[in-house]
Amino acid sequence: MTTLVLDDLHVRYANAAAPVLRGLSLTLPLGRVACLLGPSGCGKSTALRAIAGFEPLAAGHIALGGEVLSGPGVHLAPERRGVGLLFQEIALFPHLDAAANAGFGLRRWTRDARERRVRELLALVGLDALAARMPHELSGGQQQRIALARALAPSPRLLLLDEPFSNLDAATRDGLATEVRGILRGAGQTALMVTHDPDEAETMADWIGVMAGGRLVEWRPSRAAASGE
Ligand code: ADP
Ligand code: ADP
Numbered sequence: 001m002t003t004l005v006l007d008d009l010h011v012r013y014a015n016a017a018a019p020v021l022r023g024l025s026l027t028l029p030l031g032r033v034a035c036l037l038g039p040s041g042c043g044k045s046t047a048l049r050a051i052a053g054f055e056p057l058a059a060g061h062i063a064l065g066g067e068v069l070s071g072p073g074v075h076l077a078p079e080r081r082g083v084g085l086l087f088q089e090i091a092l093f094p095h096l097d098a099a100a101n102a103g104f105g106l107r108r109w110t111r112d113a114r115e116r117r118v119r120e121l122l123a124l125v126g127l128d129a130l131a132a133r134m135p136h137e138l139s140g141g142q143q144q145r146i147a148l149a150r151a152l153a154p155s156p157r158l159l160l161l162d163e164p165f166s167n168l169d170a171a172t173r174d175g176l177a178t179e180v181r182g183i184l185r186g187a188g189q190t191a192l193m194v195t196h197d198p199d200e201a202e203t204m205a206d207w208i209g210v211m212a213g214g215r216l217v218e219w220r221p222s223r224a225a226a227s228g229e
């Protein structure tokens with residue numbers, strides 16, 4: 001089953017001479033994790049921003065679960081895409097504790113349902129004991145786990161991760177990558193991640209995509225997936 005389809009995406013920034021994405025196409029199966037690698041400036045972040053709905057397309061289309069999110073005459077608002085985001089900048093609300101941050105996307109849920117979901121998520125990321133901590137009382141790795149809980153809370157159809165570990169020290173980064181891979185696998189979460197670190201990509205992904213010049217030049221199973229791990 002297929003969930004995410006990028007078909008011939010073209011994106012051009014307003015003041016740029018040439019488009020940044022020039023025919024990016026890929027198909028990500030439901031429940032799989034893919035990592036995009038490629039040289040700096042090849043358009044990886046732009047691809048995620050287009051999927052999230054922050055950049056209009058000049059051509060091509062993006063579909064998720066058979067629904068067109070962006071395409072000729074279509075541009076669904078970011079909050080209506082069912083897409084969760086985890087970016088490099090850890091952006092917790094500084095005045096909200098860990099639980100309130102994790103439940104931020106569930107403000108319209110009933111209090112009971114929200115509290116239950118937040119407990120479940122904090123347990124998932126291993127921080128149930130720290131629910132009442134404020135962001136400044138958490139380490140960088142713990143803050144990024146809360147940001148992950150917040151992104152997963154509304155059960156997004158797709159999780160987008162842009163260099164989510166690159167602001168962390170090396171030891172935290174490696175441990176967290178392995179842990180997050182386990183969380184995504186366990187949840188059957190479809191996810192597309194951008195990284196510049198080939199080892200991190202092999203750790204995290206089922207599929208590795210390599211971009212160059214605004215399109216995909218390689219798409220292969222990760223070493224872990226290929227060895228049936
Ligand atoms: P990557 O994530 O692969 O490093 P990006 O998608 O961030 O690449 O950027 C691709 C190209 O688009 C780069 O040349 C970058 O300078 C340019 N770019 C990124 N954002 C903007 C923007 N808002 N306006 C104009 N150019 C941009
Ligand atoms: P890391 O090396 O992962 O950045 P830290 O050394 O920052 O971790 O934190 C180690 C432990 O101390 C963590 O369990 C964290 O919860 C706790 N901690 C860190 N900062 C504070 C703080 N300002 N107040 C209370 N506890 C803290």
